[in-house]
Structures are given as C-alpha cells and as structure tokens.
Amino acid sequence: MASSIKNFILVASGKGGVGKSTVATNLAMALARAGHSTGLLDADIYGPSIPTMMGRTESPRAGEDKQIIPPMKFGLKLMSIGYLVDASQAMVWRGPMLAGAATQLVQDVAWGELDYLVVDLPPGTGDVQLTLAQKFKVTGAVLVTTPQKVALVDVIRAKTMFDKVRIRTLGLVENMSYFMCPDNGKRYDIFGTGGGEAAARELGVEFLGRVPIEPAVRECGDAGEPVVSAFPESESAKSFTAIAAELGKLVEVVNVERAEREQKRRILPIVQ
Numbered sequence: 068m069a070s071s072i073k074n075f076i077l078v079a080s081g082k083g084g085v086g087k088s089t090v091a092t093n094l095a096m097a098l099a100r101a102g103h104s105t106g107l108l109d110a111d112i113y114g115p116s117i118p119t120m121m122g123r124t125e126s127p128r129a130g131e132d133k134q135i136i137p138p139m140k141f142g143l144k145l146m147s148i149g150y151l152v153d154a155s156q157a158m159v160w161r162g163p164m165l166a167g168a169a170t171q172l173v174q175d176v177a178w179g180e181l182d183y184l185v186v187d188l189p190p191g192t193g194d195v196q197l198t199l200a201q202k203f204k205v206t207g208a209v210l211v212t213t214p215q216k217v218a219l220v221d222v223i224r225a226k227t228m229f230d231k232v233r234i235r236t237l238g239l240v241e242n243m244s245y246f247m248c249p250d251n252g253k254r255y256d257i258f259g260t261g262g263g264e265a266a267a268r269e270l271g272v273e274f275l276g277r278v279p280i281e282p283a284v285r286e287c288g289d290a291g292e293p294v295v296s297a298f299p300e301s302e303s304a305k306s307f308t309a310i311a312a313e314l315g316k317l318v319e320v321v322n323v324e325r326a327e328r329e330q331k332r333r334i335l336p337i338v339q
C-alpha cells in the first residue's frame with residue numbers, strides 16, 4: 068500500500084555540526100508527543116546519526132509488496148541507511164547512488180499514514196537534497212544554524228538551493244544559542260547572540276526559536292533517547308516542544324495557502 072504523508076519536512080543546514088540531526092530528531096519526537104503520527108527519516112547516507120540518536124531497534128523487516136517496515140521507537144517510525152547496511156559500505160557510494168538510496172528510503176518504506184515525515188538531510192547542498200526536493204511533494208524546509216555571524220553565509224546558501232527547486236523555507240531554528248550555568252544561574256552567549264533572528268529576518272523566513280546548549284542534549288543523543296523523550300521538563304526539551312508547535316502552526320497556514328492557490332488554478336481556466 069502506498070504511504071500517505073501529509074507533511075514532508077526537510078531539516079537542513081549549510082554545514083555539518085550545527086545540530087541538524089539533533090534538531091530533526093527532537094522536533095520529530097515533540098510532534099509525536101503532541102499526538103501526530105510522525106516518521107523520522109535519516110537521509111544522511113554518509114553520516115547517518117539516527118541509529119545513534121534513537122538507539123538500535125529490531126532489524127527492519129520486509130512487508131507486503133516488498134516494502135520495508137520501519138522500526139518504531141518512542142512512538143516514532145524510523146528509517147536510516149544505518150539500519151540497513153554497514154555504514155562503511157555506504158561510504159564508497161557516489162552522488163547519484165546516494166540520491167537513489169535516499170529516494171528509496173522514502174518510496175520503499177511502508178510509512179503508512181503520517182501527519183509528518185521529518186527528514187534529516189545531509190549537510191550542504193548536494194544531490195540528495197535536490198533529488199528529494201524534486202521527487203516528492205515537500206511541504207517545506209527548516210534551516211538549522213548556530214548564532215555566530217559566519218554561519219549565516221551557509222544558511223543563505225541552503226535557502227538559495229531550496230528557492231531554486233521551489234521549496235519553501237518555512238523557518239529557522241537557532242541551536243546552541245546560549246548556556247545557562249547550573250552553578251550560578253547565569254546565561255552565557257557562547258557563540259554570540261541574535262544571529263539566528265537576524266538571519267531569519269534577512270532571509271524573510273520565520274524565526275522558529277532557539278535551543279540552549281545543554282549537556283543533556285548531547286548525552287541523550289549519544290545514549291539513544293532524545294532529550295524531549297528522556298527529560299521533557301528540561302529547558303532544551305521545552306524549546307524543542309515550543310518550536311515543534313510553531314512549526315505545526317506554520318505548516319497549517321502553508322497548507323491552507325497552497326490549497327487556495329490550487330483551487331484558483333482550477334477555477335481560472337473556466338473564468339477565462
């Protein structure tokens with residue numbers, strides 16, 4: 068049976084190490100906790116993170132129509148190349164094969180009915196991004212950045228790529244925004260402050276929110292249970308939950324606009 072995915076959300080960044088996988092995983096978790104049926108797809112074929120961040124699962128099985136049944140964990144349907152092949156094997160694949168593999172992870176997986184499929188894209192602007200953008204009806208992209216000014220250039224590049232393939236950039240998340248010292252309660256803006264908001268303004272996209280640096284975020288990522296699931300009352304988890312709610316509202320607006328545009332397109336030829 069073909070899957071029915073209501074909202075296809077790409078999580079992207081201009082460069083690696085800004086917390087894209089962390090944000091994708093925790094946003095997906097927060098959407099699932101809010102009652103939406105949600106899938107999380109790791110499209111980072113060279114550097115899959117989801118098997119680490121969500122922990123090992125039972126091996127994916129083949130279902131009807133030879134589709135792969137995605138393992139389920141903490142209420143999320145999961146798929147990553149890391150669940151299917153040895154990570155070192157994928158390292159020798161070249162551009163078109165990478166893009167083919169990412170496409171198959173969408174098409175050949177029995178996602179079923181999903182409110183959201185959250186896709187953790189590889190860093191940068193390569194074949195995988197372009198292919199997914201062109202092959203599927205993508206709702207929009209969420210860009211992840213850190214607050215410093217230099218990160219802005221990368222974000223602009225990512226947005227330009229989505230513009231070219233007519234994917235709407237829904238908004239921007241600023242990760243590693245600040246650190247609240249548990250010893251003295253003071254806030255430290257380790258990578259500067261305000262960069263994400265300024266970038267969102269410059270790009271003309273929504274600023275979805277900021278996530279603090281918290282040791283628990285990394286510890287949970289390494290331990291295989293996202294902070295939103297393990298410590299829902301932590302500052303970072305509350306941020307991710309608020310950002311997911313913002314994203315949900317935005318997606319609703321975007322869908323209404325899209326439906327109106329499509330309706331106009333249907334009516335227009337009759338009027339002419």
Ligand SMILES: Nc1ncnc2c1ncn2[C@@H]1O[C@H](COP(=O)(O)OP(=O)(O)O)[C@@H](O)[C@H]1O
Nearest residue numbers: 083084085086087088089279280281284285288
């Ligand atoms: N808000 C945060 N607080 C603490 N550690 C974080 C935070 N966001 C990400 N990290 C850690 O930073 C590292 C890079 O994050 P990751 O999500 O893998 O980045 P990317 O997917 O962009 O390469 C990981 O070890 C992750 O646990």
Ligand SMILES: [Mg+2]
Nearest residue numbers: 087088111116
């Ligand atoms: Mg990653």
